[in-house]
Amino acid sequence: MKTRTLLTISAAVMATSAFAQDKSVTIASWGGSYQEAQSKALFEPAAANTGIEVKQETYGGMSDVRLQVSSGQVTLDIVASGSGSAARAAAEGLLEKLDYSVIDVSTFYPGLYTDYCVGGDVFSTVYAWNTNTYGDAGPQSWADFWDVEKFPGSRAYRGGVAGALEPALMADGVAPEDVYSVLDSEEGIERAIDKIRELKPNISVFWTSGAQHAQLMKDGEVDMTTGWNGRFDNAAKDGAMVKYSFNQALLDYDCFAVPKGAPNRDTAMAFLNEISKPEYQDDLPKYITYGPTNKAAYDTGEITAEVAMGLPSSPDNAAMQLPVSLDWYAKWETIAAEMYQEMMTE
């Protein structure tokens, strides 16, 4: 029985690969448990169903794309990116305009796709804590994260400006809905950075990657950190004593973009259409707790009510969070990053 299924599968694979011989795409993503989830839920099944051959790579972000585009040696067809850096790359002219006559986004959440980047998953930047140190009732707000009297212990914080200033302002008493208007000036940015200066003696690590902040919690190196929710769930699955809360978290999304001059541009568009379909997106939460960008993925029955409750984009969770403003990042990120660096090197 087993052999026969295997034979059928291999026959099917051979058949599909035979009729779509030269269709292939190269996809670059961030590696770790994130890319593994993407691979299992999106890339591999979509490759099997379309016959498009998928080559996967990990990359260092849009600076790699810039290098490829500016030297005219583009090898990547699709890149996974944060929404903010994709917006910046698009403004720089590094990305192909997406063909929405091919990619169907009719059932997408509005605001989770742009002309240059189509949303792949919704994630949150949260505060997470070690349950050995604080029990289940850890910090419940950014003010708690800053409160070293109530929650003594070492912290880790992001080593870059993205997602670092908003929490500081909320800890400083700014209401979530006012955060971006306060940040809309150098004084406002400085206010947020001053708040981080205040916490800095208790920050023992500035993390630079998702794999790193997950590892820090696994090893018990710090008692509290900021980071991306899915990484913590996967760390907890591996036995790490870690919990997090969606209250006051930053709601953001990752998206897929096509570098300018991608060798297989048209195949890339077709492939993006495929992996944007609800029947793939509804599998992603099985591997990492990131929500779908396609609303219809909640209707297939694959995502149970229980799973939905743990996803950043479920209505209850989304209501507690501050959606990240791409406009703010487009306008201020470079200046804010320079100011942030001043604080980091002090």
Place this chain on the structure above:
Amino acid sequence: MVAARINETGLRRDERLEQLKLFGLGLPAMLLILVILVIPVGWLFYVSFIGADGTFSLENYERMLKRKSYARIFQTTFEISFLTTGLCILIGYPLAYFISGLPTRIANLCLITVLLPFWTSLLVRTYAWLVLLQKRGLVNDWGISLGLWDEPIKMVHNMTGTLIGMVHIMLPFLILPVYGAMRAIDRDLMKAAANLGASPKRAFWTVLFPLTLPGLFAGSLMVFILCLGFFVTPAVLGGGKVIMVSMQIVSNIELFVNWGAASALGVVLLVSTMVILWIASRFLNLEKMTGGGH
């Protein structure tokens, strides 16, 4: 007379021919240096003067003056490089001295153990230190269970961890040239010094030590210059608090739209390194120290 003159012209012709031959032999190397060193460095200089809008501009250098963080990053970079070089000398010199006194076979075995770390990747060694030194790492676990200290000591995610990792990686670069210099010294000189009434300490400092200086300087210089460009070790073991120039180059590439912002950092690092070498050469006879010249 005539024969002598013929001889002279013949000799001169031979000399010119030999020079030409040597030049021909050296040509590929010179071309290689031109292609892989001179042109890219020239390009680096050029790009560093290109602003975000693609025209000639000094903005990349102005930024470094305006923001204090750049000065601090350069300070950290040189501080770490000096400290690492110093620690390598403190640990490496006595070790090289010890090994050079051993019988050849045992000495070779020791050298292999010195070289062994070269066979594993730098990244692996750096992460190994992270695992060993972190709060709940092996060193802290053992220290606490043996009662040596009560609270976990912070040995990583800071300057200490960075230095430990870098010294470990750079040690062979110091030990090998020093060992080479020591091996070349005739040990009978020490006996002669003793014979003339010098205490072992005096014999070491007045006879052996000066003779090892070329090797020591060659090694220190190599360690120092390699340290200036370190990236992985401070990035992993520094916990985001130890920022060296190479790390800033990467952030600038990610942050700014133009390559110039990163190139300018490279140019300043290159120029300041050259200035330091120039100052060193004013005070020390580098050519002699590094064993070159006649």
